[in-house]
Amino acid sequence: MIHSTSVISPKAEIGQNVTIGPFCFIHDNVTIGDGCILDSHVVVGSVAGEVIIGKNNKLFGFGLIGGPPQDLKYKGEKTRVIIGDNNTIRECVTISIGTGQGDTIIGSGNLFMAYCHVGHDDTIGNNNVLANQVQLAGHVIIEDKVTVGALSAVNQFVRIGRNSFLAGASMVNKDILPYGIAQGNYATIRATNKIGLERAGFSENAVTNINRAIRILTKGSATIDEALSRIADECEKIPEIEYLVDFVKKSERGLGL
Numbered sequence: 001m002i003h004s005t006s007v008i009s010p011k012a013e014i015g016q017n018v019t020i021g022p023f024c025f026i027h028d029n030v031t032i033g034d035g036c037i038l039d040s041h042v043v044v045g046s047v048a049g050e051v052i053i054g055k056n057n058k059l060f061g062f063g064l065i066g067g068p069p070q071d072l073k074y075k076g077e078k079t080r081v082i083i084g085d086n087n088t089i090r091e092c093v094t095i096s097i098g099t100g101q102g103d104t105i106i107g108s109g110n111l112f113m114a115y116c117h118v119g120h121d122d123t124i125g126n127n128n129v130l131a132n133q134v135q136l137a138g139h140v141i142i143e144d145k146v147t148v149g150a151l152s153a154v155n156q157f158v159r160i161g162r163n164s165f166l167a168g169a170s171m172v173n174k175d176i177l178p179y180g181i182a183q184g185n186y187a188t189i190r191a192t193n194k195i196g197l198e199r200a201g202f203s204e205n206a207v208t209n210i211n212r213a214i215r216i217l218t219k220g221s222a223t224i225d226e227a228l229s230r231i232a233d234e235c236e237k238i239p240e241i242e243y244l245v246d247f248v249k250k251s252e253r254g255l256g257l
Helices: 194-199 204-218 224-234 239-250
Strands: 030-032 050-053 064-067 080-083 094-096 104-106 180-184 187-192
Touching: 050 064, 064 080, 080 094, 094 104, 187 194, 187 204, 194 204, 204 224, 204 239, 224 239
Parallel strands: 030 050, 050 080, 064 094, 080 104
Antiparallel strands: 180 187
16 A cells, blocks of 8 residues: 555554555654555655644645744744544645644644645644635634635634635635635625525524624624624524624634624
8 A cells, every 4th residue: 555666764653544655755753544545745744843644634746744834933843733534635735833832733624725835833623625725824723614715825823713714815814703704805704604604504593693793793883892792782692602702802813804
């Protein structure tokens, strides 16, 4: 299952039923879980850091998983990339290790299309889709079931809430509300992601309340405090609204409204 042209460090741990195609290079301190497929010309690991890859991931050609961070402050600290299960990582994707302030962590069930970059210390949740050439700076958080359109770029320390949709060619410099559709340079919320929420199984009542809360935040209030007060009065106290309010209160970067 390992092509003769590939170079595998004897210190790497390779699971069962792993396929490693031609011209791959696997460094020390790499763990690859059962059932993974490395297509060809994939580099995993580097002289610094550790890479832990879960089960049943598919890595396509010319990717670099676990390279050193693109950060001038980095001085060779031993950090990690940790990747879950069932991810698809297409051609020429790069994923950097952390900088010593933390690890780069990717969940399960994600699709990274060609030429995406995941920067150092990023945290990516589960079941996200990052379209072609999405570029994430360091310390970015993308929660769960987020779609990021092609050619979008996300500034450092930005958080993108779950079940949101970011349109293509968007430049993101502030936090993006969960459940919203954002677009622009710089990206702001344009609407509620109603269709996406319905497809994800949200109830009609939940979608109605989410839409009301997002409209209060984006169109109906002079300040964030006023918006939160109105949401408390006008929206049902369902888990989705409690999470949305908590997201707003914890935003450190500011909100793209």
